Amino acid sequence: MLFQYNLNVVSLGAFVLFSNTAFAARDGLCPPFGPVLPAPVTPSSHDSVQAAIKSATDRFHNVTGAFNTTGVSVAVQSIHEMSPMLELHYTPPVLDNTSTTNVGPETIYRIGSISKIFAVLSVLTQGTIKLDDQITKYVPELLQLRSEAVPVANDITAVNWDQVTVGSLASHMSGIGADLVNDLGTFPEDFTQLGLPKLTNSSKTGCAGVFGLPACTRSEFFRDFGKRHPVYAPWTNPVYSNVASAILAYALESATNMSYTSYVQKTIFGPLGLTNTTIFTGPKVRSWGFIPQGDIWFGNSLGYEDIGGGMYSNTKDMLSFGIGILQNRIYDALATRKWMKPVTSTSSPGLMLGGPWEILRSDTVTKDGRLIEYYTKSGNLGSYNNILCLIPDYGLVITILSAGGESSADMVDFTLTDIVTALLPAIEDASKTQADTNFGGKYSDATTNSSLTLSVDDGPGFSVSNWTVRGVDIVANYGSFGALSSSPTDLPVRVRLYPTNLSSGSEMAWRAYFDLGTPEQLAEGDKMRFWPKGTCHTWASMDRIVYGFKSIDEFLFTASEGKADNLSLPAFGVQLRRES
Template sequence: MTYEKYVKQSIFTPLSMTNTTIFNGPEKQSWGFIPVNETWFGASFGFEDIAGGFYSNTVDLLSFGTGILKNDLLDSVKTRKWMKPTTSTSSSGLLIGGPWEILRSNTVTKDKRLIEFYCKSGNLNSYNNILCLIPDYDIVVTILSGGPQSNADLVDLLLTKVVQGLLPAIEDAGKAEALPKFGGTYTDPTTNSTITLSLDDAPGFAVSEWVVRDVDIIRNYSKFGALSSSPKDRPVSIRLYPTNLGSGCHNAWRAVFDLGSPKESAEKDANSFWPDASCHTWASMDRTTYGFRSMDEWVFSLHDDGSARSIDLRTFKVELKKTA
């Protein structure tokens, strides 16, 4: 089939993009924004029409971005493969994908967490636009601009202001929703096991009072498995993160163990030639296991409203019910 027919059949129709056309402008010019002295509206780009011959609006572009994040166009495996970066650049804040311009920032949230923004910009004469996907938050941002004052720098500034205003508010709202659903104390009196989950300004849930069968897991963490050679008096910070993996009423989370005090981490960073040298949690997944089960794998059983009923610590083969 022709490229035009394929795009309409595979993208426009499934996502109900009824306000988007290809190769030609909308039937009614009043549906489009045409700046004074703009000569490219409705014009043909020849062989570049395949890339730049689309006419759309914010509603349809939001549908397009949402369709990508919801895997409506490709399955989840193909979507993740498509959105991986192809190469790095001379800027530590920019990676290049196909066709993504992947921005990376650790200045948006209170905890200075690294967040990636998958963007595709478009610039033609007095039209300057950007589509931005933020997978960590399931958010799509689209900015369409045109006219004498429109330029790429203006669009970048607008995206910055939107992100800086939107993400901290969403962070606070997300924590306010997550705390009553997952925060609190979980216990199993028969094994004398207990866990407390709480929220602070750091990412994820803070894990404290982790006791299993009378053993203080946090205090004894350095004695487990491959970490037995670590100094026994090093403090341990444990955070719990969702994985977005689940089945039915079960939802999988991962615990991340960070050894050392903030002062030790700062010294490590200061003495290393690369940034964030003390951050090695990316290499700690599944490091400590027992019976082929990872110590950092936790599974929540959920009520019908999505709130937690209990935690299954698969390594220790104990289930703790939420009590407070």
């Protein structure tokens, strides 16, 4: 984040005092990580979602009506729908005389460090640059920075650039310093009053892009960044870095023989139709942007640090960008799945980091109490505070853009919390309704005396009940399948069914999970371990009971027009027909 100042914290409040907030994993059930039902394809038409949208809209207008200098734009869209299910904008009474006077979906804000996603995605799509490559393969000038170290180059005063990889820069794991532009000594303030020594000109960058200083150039980066000490050795701990994005852009330019702007325009802006997103310059017409009164950031370039923290965009383009990512329009499905994974932990159990994702993790939102990841990137520049949030489990994109005196990073976090806790339980209701329609009910085959019932409830996925094959109660006899296991065979069993991402033609593969033990027994087991939810180990328990090369937990649906007609149980050699 660049130039983030401590502004008044004003929350948009609890958008909705929603009653569907979750408690700990419901009844000890342990679903596999990820979506537990297919994402709803028409969520905005569901009654629960419409009610949540209305409440969120009312709350937004009530809260922002008190804002005097802050513009806000909020939008939520499903990748399965053509338009946002929620879109809210607020224009304050006090703003810059060159600003738009009507904030809307095409109003341009500075998006701060959301810019970093473009830098990383550009490197990933380039193809020949590998995350494990040493960055000096593409930017050999970095090796010369050790000669700038003062008073002498060693592991404390100089970065070991031959240990820094492309991937470490993408995920804040390089250990290098955060900034060069954001150096207090450069700005026209007397910091000696705070106990700091007087600096000579050689200890100042002389550039910043604001306060009357010129934008910083590549040559000034290589002149001065070697004077910055590393924070850690590479791959030790995450340390936020803005300059890492600029270095990635230099690598991209070296590998492609194209300017960073030209490459991003060709591979991202153009294909996704991002017509109002720019890197180094503001909009063609200044009044297309929201500009707070007294703002110094809009229209001023930070030079190379615009790559990591100074871009411009609007609600419409941010939605298109997020949807393009989740629809694999820039990066193929396999590569996107790999990209949208954590790289490292942080001190917060609720936050992991990717490249450059800030991955929020919570099990307090949905009624089933399962863990959900939210792939976000925040962006803060002066009084501009924003976030882009992707929720792959539900195919949702959330964008929050804001600027002004009441805006802050906390305000954006609180607003995201309000939106997620209001809408996601309703979206979950929509997914349950859709799943019940498409897959729920009784399946049977009279010839083999086999049947089972799939039903939705407040738990994750489907509940599987009355499961009989050739007259044998499968759940009651589950312990007998564990001939090669040391697990207890006398525990109560609950069976849940979850989708995988495997399909072929009209056939879709799902997997069942057998939760062993009562809720009370599982809770006691969790208490006896020093880590949370220690009895939840679905990842290690699936596909464990196999007969004739086929697992008993494999369920194969055959569907027409998205609705199941038949259900095959390969290990049991039976096919059940869905009853009308």
